[in-house]
Amino acid sequence: xxxxLSTHAIxxxxxxxxxxxxxxxxxxxxxxxxxxxxxxxxxxxxxxxPEFGERVLRVIYNQTKQPPHVVTAxxxxxxxxxx
Numbered sequence: 001x002x003x004x005l006s007t008h009a010i011x012x013x014x015x016x017x018x019x020x021x022x023x024x025x026x027x028x029x030x031x032x033x034x035x036x037x038x039x040x041x042x043x044x045x046x047x048x049x050p051e052f053g054e055r056v057l058r059v060i061y062n063q064t065k066q067p068p069h070v071v072t073a074x075x076x077x078x079x080x081x082x083x
Contacts, residue, residue, distance in 0.1 A: 001028040002067040009070045026059045031083045
């Protein structure tokens with residue numbers, strides 16, 4: 001899936017050792033999606049990453065941009081074991 005990364009997302013994925021292929025997989029086939037509570041243009045895509053200890057990756061992206069524009073990505077500790 002084609003997408004773009006914000007400057008913040010680039011910094012975040014580098015600092016947190018998040019692989020770009022995990023972001024692509026999460027955007028292409030999320031296990032769940034959520035609307036952002038504050039910004040209706042943003043979607044939260046979630047997916048379990050088995051090779052990273054079954055942790056849940058949350059990728060937040062702007063759905064109104066083409067291609068989708070990733071704002072940030074992080075491992076959501078509160079979601080572990082819930083997907």
